[in-house]
Amino acid sequence: MPYVNIRVTDEGVTAEQKQALIEGATDLLVRVLDKDPATTFVIIDEVATDNWGVDRESVTARRRRETAGRK
Amino acid sequence: MPYVNIRVTDEGVTAEQKQALIEGATDLLVRVLDKDPATTFVIIDEVATDNWGVDRESVTARRRRETAGRK
Amino acid sequence: MPYVNIRVTDEGVTAEQKQALIEGATDLLVRVLDKDPATTFVIIDEVATDNWGVDRESVTARRRRETAGRK
Amino acid sequence: MPYVNIRVTDEGVTAEQKQALIEGATDLLVRVLDKDPATTFVIIDEVATDNWGVDRESVTARRRRETAGRK
Amino acid sequence: MPYVNIRVTDEGVTAEQKQALIEGATDLLVRVLDKDPATTFVIIDEVATDNWGVDRESVTARRRRETAGRK
Amino acid sequence: MPYVNIRVTDEGVTAEQKQALIEGATDLLVRVLDKDPATTFVIIDEVATDNWGVDRESVTARRRRETAGRK
Numbered sequence: 001m002p003y004v005n006i007r008v009t010d011e012g013v014t015a016e017q018k019q020a021l022i023e024g025a026t027d028l029l030v031r032v033l034d035k036d037p038a039t040t041f042v043i044i045d046e047v048a049t050d051n052w053g054v055d056r057e058s059v060t061a062r063r064r065r066e067t068a069g070r071k
Numbered sequence: 072m073p074y075v076n077i078r079v080t081d082e083g084v085t086a087e088q089k090q091a092l093i094e095g096a097t098d099l100l101v102r103v104l105d106k107d108p109a110t111t112f113v114i115i116d117e118v119a120t121d122n123w124g125v126d127r128e129s130v131t132a133r134r135r136r137e138t139a140g141r142k
Numbered sequence: 143m144p145y146v147n148i149r150v151t152d153e154g155v156t157a158e159q160k161q162a163l164i165e166g167a168t169d170l171l172v173r174v175l176d177k178d179p180a181t182t183f184v185i186i187d188e189v190a191t192d193n194w195g196v197d198r199e200s201v202t203a204r205r206r207r208e209t210a211g212r213k
Numbered sequence: 214m215p216y217v218n219i220r221v222t223d224e225g226v227t228a229e230q231k232q233a234l235i236e237g238a239t240d241l242l243v244r245v246l247d248k249d250p251a252t253t254f255v256i257i258d259e260v261a262t263d264n265w266g267v268d269r270e271s272v273t274a275r276r277r278r279e280t281a282g283r284k
Numbered sequence: 285m286p287y288v289n290i291r292v293t294d295e296g297v298t299a300e301q302k303q304a305l306i307e308g309a310t311d312l313l314v315r316v317l318d319k320d321p322a323t324t325f326v327i328i329d330e331v332a333t334d335n336w337g338v339d340r341e342s343v344t345a346r347r348r349r350e351t352a353g354r355k
Numbered sequence: 356m357p358y359v360n361i362r363v364t365d366e367g368v369t370a371e372q373k374q375a376l377i378e379g380a381t382d383l384l385v386r387v388l389d390k391d392p393a394t395t396f397v398i399i400d401e402v403a404t405d406n407w408g409v410d411r412e413s414v415t416a417r418r419r420r421e422t423a424g425r426k
Contacts (some may be wrong), residue, residue, distance in 0.1 A: 004289070004291075007317065008286045015121050015129075018121050018124075022122075026124065027307060029290075029309075032304045037127050038126045040126070040127075041124065041125055042124035044122040044124075052254070054257050055239075056253075072151065072194065074149040074150075076149075079144045090186065090270070091267075100148075111269075112264070113267075115266075116266070125143050125181065140212075149398065159344075165340050167337070193400070194398050195378075195380070195381065195396065196394075196397075198332075198381045198392050216361075217380075221357045230287070237386075238380065242376075302405050302406060302413060305410030306412065310411045314371070322409075325400055326410055328406070343418075
């Protein structure tokens with residue numbers, strides 16, 4: 001009965017990628033801990049880049065710097 | 072001071088149903104553990120069906136199969 | 143497929159009370175949203191009173207004040 | 214490597230306020246526990262007022278009462 | 285910068301299995317979403333069987349029934 | 356009514372440090388968003404180093420490498 005919560009930034013994750021995350025996480029729990037896939041939940045939270053901070057800045061600010069740095 | 076987090080798929084939960092969940096969860100904590108309702112939080116997360124997986128597939132895919140099966 | 147997470151302070155919750163919380167939360171989701179109990183998860187987290195803060199103090203400190211105040 | 218999750222009602226938090234929360238939470242972990250800011254995550258969840266309950270009612274209902282009371 | 289939280293019942297997960305979950309979840313995020321492993325967190329919560337409910341009963345009660353049924 | 360959840364590795368956080376985290380996080384929400392401290396919850400989760408992964412390894416393994424590297 002595992003519960004897997006995957007939190008990522010909201011930067012265009014497609015339905016296919018979500019399906020791949022669901023399958024991959026479920027298979028991982030089946031393979032490593034012999035869990036029943038029928039009661040394995042995988043929940044994906046997409047978080048706005050303004051709302052995710054790392055190293056004292058939002059991912060929005062970080063992406064802006066990264067883009068500027070590439071020019 | 073309990074904190075109750077209810078996560079459900081985003082499939083048309085009404086404001087009345089949310090209110091019923093808030094009341095029911097608060098009353099449960101008061102009844103079973105004698106908690107103070109004034110500091111009992113209930114937070115409802117509605118998760119897109121693409122983002123909720125069970126049994127290796129998204130709820131979107133599951134609902135599609137269920138609908139097809141009914142025909 | 144709901145997921146309910148109940149977080150309370152670790153102050154002697156019994157197995158019977160946990161069972162009552164599990165039943166009550168499941169029944170609430172069945173009654174209000176017509177969810178399937180077979181895939182309704184209820185997870186109870188018991189948090190040490192040192193680790194739960196409200197109103198700028200830990201529950202440990204609050205309980206100490208409450209006990210002192212009663213004398 | 215701390216993970217800080219701040220959940221607040223969705224009532225017009227600005228990007229500047231989010232940035233202040235990210236900086237403040239990161240600095241707190243650095244100051245108190247000497248954590249590395251480069252691997253300190255701060256994630257802000259904005260929750261609709263219909264979905265946040267306290268004292269048996271949604272924040273939507275509470276705000277309505279507060280506004281009515283002020284007249 | 286993904287955050288993956290895996291919640292399972294506390295039923296003897298070994299350090300090797302935890303390591304396998306950490307590697308598998310990280311690799312999944314790298315493969316599907318091209319995330320940087322250096323900032324991918326995987327946190328495993330082991331929940332006491334008394335504290336995990338499914339289908340209106342605790343996993344403790346369910347395991348007891350399963351064991352009795354096998355005799 | 357904010358809810359702040361701080362997750363850190365379980366590496367000897369003292370009661371004084373927990374109190375400092377509770378005060379600091381509460382004050383942050385008061386300062387930035389003018390929240391009421393009386394209904395601001397701060398919950399600290401201490402996670403075993405075997406159960407926290409970053410960069411494809413547990414913090415237990417990482418600390419072992421760091422210690423070895425220092426010799």
